[in-house]
Amino acid sequence: MSVIGDTIRYIRTWGTTGAVAPSGKALARRMVAGVDPRGALPVLELGPGNGVVTEALIARGVAPERIVAIEFNPDFAAQVRRRCPGVRVVEGDAYDLAATLRQATPGPFAAVVSSLPLLLRPPEQRKALVLDALARLTPGGSYIQFSYSPKPPVPESPGEYRLDGSGFILLNVPPARVWTYRPLD
Numbered sequence: 001m002s003v004i005g006d007t008i009r010y011i012r013t014w015g016t017t018g019a020v021a022p023s024g025k026a027l028a029r030r031m032v033a034g035v036d037p038r039g040a041l042p043v044l045e046l047g048p049g050n051g052v053v054t055e056a057l058i059a060r061g062v063a064p065e066r067i068v069a070i071e072f073n074p075d076f077a078a079q080v081r082r083r084c085p086g087v088r089v090v091e092g093d094a095y096d097l098a099a100t101l102r103q104a105t106p107g108p109f110a111a112v113v114s115s116l117p118l119l120l121r122p123p124e125q126r127k128a129l130v131l132d133a134l135a136r137l138t139p140g141g142s143y144i145q146f147s148y149s150p151k152p153p154v155p156e157s158p159g160e161y162r163l164d165g166s167g168f169i170l171l172n173v174p175p176a177r178v179w180t181y182r183p184l185d
């Protein structure tokens with residue numbers, strides 16, 4: 001895998017990746033900073049692409065065997081399998097967790113880490129995904145999502161979940177914010 005090769009693949013698939021380049025290491029590290037590496041429950045990754053966030057999860061101490069990654073592009077899925085041995089890569093649609101996770105586990109998950117380009121989908125579909133993911137978390141777990149927009153891809157809804165946003169991670173092209181959704185206690 002090369003930076004140039006990855007960038008070409010992202011540009012070619014822009015319509016579904018929603019990005020012109022893989023996330024940088026600073027953004028990947030920020031994405032996984034809130035994931036507790038201890039415990040036995042699986043961690044669900046949505047849209048691993050070339051595996052940069054998957055690799056950051058492993059570097060944080062999450063055992064590869066605990067990671068279930070859903071990717072619908074077969075080339076990216078193969079790349080993650082090569083780059084991160086032990087990770088369970090499921091080829092399927094992350095917006096249909098019930099169907100796609102039949103090949104793996106329905107949860108509960110310790111955390112859900114998503115790089116999906118949510119803004120390419122209608123608001124109601126984005127929110128349905130976040131609510132579905134939150135319902136699959138163990139207590140204390142969170143749904144973590146990056147976005148290039150200054151606004152959260154799924155807006156605040158205090159009666160349904162808690163939401164925290166990071167500042168812009170400037171060491172990324174383009175800069176991105178990390179949004180953390182948590183179930184209500």
Ligand SMILES: C[S@@+](CC[C@H](N)C(=O)[O-])C[C@H]1O[C@@H](n2cnc3c(N)ncnc32)[C@H](O)[C@@H]1O
Nearest residue numbers: 017019022023047048049071072073093094115
């Ligand atoms: C912005 S890229 C992020 C890739 C990588 N995690 C990163 O941060 O560089 C989004 C990824 O989500 C995948 N993706 C988009 N829609 C998807 C869907 N409905 N189901 C599964 N994967 C999807 C794309 O193929 C792509 O790999």
